[in-house]
Amino acid sequence: MEWSIAETGIRYTAKLSDSEGTMNLSGFTADGQESIHGEISITRDSQANRLLVEIDGSAHIAHVAKVGDDWWIHLDGRIHVVTGHEPGSSSDSSGEGGLNAPMPGTILEVHVKEGQRVREGQTLLVMEAMKMEHRIQAPKAGEVVRLNFSEGDRVDMGATLVELGD
Secondary structure (H helix, E strand, O other), X not given: OEEEEOOOOOOEEEEEEEEOOEEEEEEEEEOOEEOOOOOEEEEEOOOOOEEEEEEOOEXXXXXXXXXXXXXXEEEOOEEEEEEEEOOXXXXXXXXXXXXXXXXXXXXXXXXXXXXXXXXXXXEEEEEEEOOEXXXXXXXXXXXXXXXXXXXXXXXXXXXXXXEEEO
């Protein structure tokens, strides 16, 4: 999944790994260019709408709220408005032929069947990762050639969830 912050227009992609409930940043790109980052881990706090963020060994608390399609993140006295761009959203080049899991998670809902025709932007399935729902959408109109997972299945980041044909 790609993300953008406020109105910058820059698309960010974070490669995350899950280790016993803690998400660790293992890679980061900005508009397709690999970026340097420190060690960052994120853990859900016991209080609602809070995350524990560790950046290069320094602990921080982030307050998060979802408003529409945006996440408002309050961290270190600053507010960051972050928008997630699901596969199939404008200027997204991923998903040609196959749709991959944006991070490790569990398939919650499957909305299509093999052989079904779908339209661009149609939600194909919903997966949960870090207690957030991610809608996997068709990047183009076509036919569902293959569904590789069912409801309740655990998936790894990058796993091909759905294969689309013309």
